[in-house]
Amino acid sequence: MAEEAGARREEAPEETIEDDDGYVEYVPVKKRRLLEQQKLLQRKGQNSSLVEDGRGAAESKPSLLVKASQLKKDQPEISATEQLVRQEKDMIDRLSERKTLMSVRELAKGITYTNPMQTDWRPPSHVRHMSEAECDEIRKQWHILVEGEEIPPPIKNFKDMRFPDPILRKLKEKSITRPTPIQVQGLPVILSGRDMIGIAFTGSGKTLVFVLPLIMLALQEEQSSSLGGGEGPFGLVVCPSRELARQTFDVVQEFTNVLREKNYPELRSMLCIGGIDMRSQLEVVKKGVHIVVATPGRLKDMLAKKKMNLDRCKYLTLDEADRLIDLGFEEDIREVFDHFKAQRQTLLFSATMPKKIQNFAKSALVKPVVVNVGRAGAANLDVIQEVEYVKQEAKIVYLLECLQKTPPPVLIFCENKSDVDDIHEYLLVKGVGAVAIHGGKDQEEREYAIASFKQGKKDVLVATDIASKGLDFPDIQHVINYDMPAEIENYVHRIGRTGRCGKTGIATSFINKNQSETILLDLKHLLKEARQRIPPVLATLDDPMDNVEEVARASGVKGCAYCGGLGHRIGECPKLEHQKSQAIAGTRRDYFGSGGYGGEI
Template identity: 55%
Template sequence: MAPAPAPALTADPASSSSEAPTYKRRRVVEEEEEPMYKYDDEDEDEYEQKRYVPLKQRKAAELQKIARLRAGGVGAAAGSASPQEGAQSPKRRAQDDEEEGEEAGSSVVKRSTQTLLKEARELREKEAKEQKSEAQKQREEEAKILEAHAARRKLASDLELAKGINYSEPLKTSWTAPRFVRQRTEEENTILREKNHIISEGVDIPPLIDNFRDMKIPRCLIDVYLKNKGIKKPTPIQMQGLPTAFSGRDMIGIAFTGSGKTLAFSLPIVLFSLEEERRLAYTRGEGPLGMIVCPSRELARQTYEGIKAMAEVLAQNGYPTIGVLLCIGGISMAEQSHVMGKGFHIVVATPGRLQDMLEKKKFNLDVCKYLCLDEADRMIDMGFEDDVRNIMSFFKQQRQTLLFSATMPKKIQDFAEQSLIRPVVINVGRAGAANLDVIQEVEYVKQEAKMVYLLEVLQKTSPPVIVFSDNKNEVDDIQEYLLLKGVEAVAIHGSKTQDEREYAIKSFKDGKKDVMVASGVASKGLDFNEIQHVINYSMPNLEDYVHQIGRTGRSGKTGLATTFVNMNTQEQTLLDLKYLLMEAKQRIPPFLAAIDDPRAAAGGNALQGCAVCGGLGHSVKDCPKLEENQRRQRAGMSGADGGGY
């Protein structure tokens, strides 16, 4: 059966009315949709604002605006718009004109009081202030180096540091200056100090006294001991140093070699011991009252012999007996046991043996009130600092501390001032300056010709003569060569036994030997009689040079110092030597005069000096002493040649 056909969609008009509903087709009129964005003039202005404008056009527009403002202010600016601005809407142009008018008004006011030339000058001045010169940069760099190396603890005992003990007042003593000295005004004291070339710094500085009798020193010491030494009046360091020490004040004493520093610190400790013994005699196991620490054995023995001689003179004139103990390496302390057995007042020691005796409790520092560090910069400055700090940990009470040296740079002075109690700094001449009584000669000698030329130089003066070398093997070679040539010579250096060192010193002092060949152990503080000539076979660093040439020209006498230099000598050391000769007004050889200072070319102060070692020919960042100290620290070394136990 076939399917029925589908109904037609359209019907005949006649039959559609009766059979099915009719459908009318309507024309659909599409409504206009509202646009998503409406544009008006404001939108156009906003678009213009946000539209990217190339940099070149922006600069051109700014230049035109500036030109219009200069030409005639707001009116001219409104009349000459750029093509780009002309394309903007009237509303936008009105806003721009209003803003330009305000800017124009403020600019006109500003330019009426300040010109472009003035602005440019102010900018240049500002840049000049902000920009640092090379000298300023160098000073800042040096300050940072010093700050890094100065960051260390105070020189005090561990007990004081642990408990935070700080003493504010110096020790009191029974000594007072005579009334007429105390009644002097500060202006009169200042005139006296200037007359004797003494620079004193501190609070309540004791007055200067220019003769021994007014210092209330026992007459027997003046008439016997000092007279035998040929000392008739105090030297500048003694004029100010002795009253300061007698007053119980902490002190830093700086003076050139041969100026009498040893007497300035040894005489007070003798008189303090004398007063203490008079009050109550020391018995077995008591003492010491005071202590002097030296960097080398020879210097300690020399100081000990001087104090022992003063004690003997006092004992011979009816004063109480003073016990003096020598505590140095290389000798048996059994020899000193009788001194410790009776009780003693003064110890003269080197750091190594002193530490050993204190740790073994051979004696203690329970009643010790006086401490002197001779050649203090040598011990405080990196080498013996830990040793000295360990020694100070044995103190049980406040003490009077004195530091003495011929070369004490500013860095060491600052560190020492922090460790002392209201210290008095006494300076006779510049720290590290050479003795002006020494005639300095510098000669260029090739290394292979030194030994032969030495014989010729020895004939400049009569004996005794000291020859210094910084190499122990070279010291022995020079002595052997001089003995072969018939010259009576002895040698001393740190590797020799204590008996050999003492024999060399004694035979040379007694005049049995004409020449002593020595390393640095004989350069610090040793006082030899009538040394005519010092020869530096090899040029040392500047500090050692000052100490070595200071073995002659002592106590106001004139001496001669000859130094050999050659290509092996560092240029920096030669520059230091050049400035030292200039300062002392000595003859400068042509090869030294030809050396230029790079700091002078950079605009630095060539004569400012190094704060670490006092050398005038280099700055802190180039200091050889600082490099040596760093090398020593890395190697784990401490101490100096021949100075310890």
């Protein structure tokens, strides 16, 4: 019997034996795998024979891998230049679309505004009837570049802009007899109620471009429906630093005071910045405030505490907009946007506005007009730029020599607060009348330093980049960069403190081996663009941009689209890398005991 059962097993090895009682013989895993392989091989053999016979063509399908390789072969070959252009465009699009600069309420409810704000302002008939060719001729003459739909015509004098007589007289008093290029196109755009991105070199009169229309709007609103106690403002200006906010506030008050003197309705303005007792600011709000000039922190605080509201606000200006976003005020601005109850006219201004900021900002604007005088991020051509190689240990001694180049006042920029204090102390020991300003000083000290320097009581101001953005020192003849900044944008803003309003100035920058090659290449290209002398130490640098001129032509972006530097492309941008590393560090804060319940380190 045993022999017969063994013979039966040998005859049918592939079949499992089942008794009448339901018993199934166990087949080892190894043997099962071999059986499966044999079955697969048999099927493959059948399929191949069918294909050879012409009968299995319909049953055999190519794999996804074969399809993918076939698609690649069919695609036209892309040149290295085109590939790089596409990569850069994808990077810019990703950065621009990361978040839209809109309020949470508008995003949540899907609120979008399609038509610009309407105003009662109308230019004279001869301006309205200008042909497109005539407008383009004026823009070409004044080197104005514009983008957008239905752009209002440029106006070459203040009288045709229909400002009240007291304002025109005040402008004349300040020796402002004709508008600058940014004012020629910018003022008609804003007076028409259009959203705008304004880009022009420092000292070109950007402040008046948004202050004068703001005063006109407040005047019109007050005349039609006067403000009650606790109401307002009609217009809001947000600045990145207290000093810039103070300067803008002073300009607003200058013009509102002359209107009041000539029996126009009183326009109350408020300076909303940190370092000042909030009670004095609340006193103005209680009476009803027409215009507010603010820094993001204090403004957000007052709105959150319901000390002020933006229910009637129709006008928002972000001055030095790129700086506001770079300094991390993006979320604060978004929170401010949440307090608007209706559509507002939004304006963004800066001297350096790279493409990524423009794309990002357009999400908050309605049919915006971009007004650009010169390349965004270009240096002021009225400044003579001198670059000198000075060893680190010799800089402070050489500084005294540099001060002899021109008569005072002179502005010295440093990267660190400690360097500002050291240089300030050194200059005082050497008998130089100097003051210093940086973020570590209290508001009273900062205001005293700026005021005494502007009034000519002190000859030298030593500062960090806090004094580089937007501050107007009309008589400065010389700016010294004791340290080169980490970003070329800051260099452009720094040297723009001189050579203002058509005057010429000198900018001296100390460089040495401490600077990164990227910033030196950016500086080299900036000097080349402004037709300035390039020192041998920069001329001998290996320049990777020589090989990517074709990419710049194909993409339409000269240099880096992220920071505006001309010495590198966006793929090698140190600022972008730094911000990415900061973002990564921010996500890891909790792991190191910071940002959680344990408090800050």
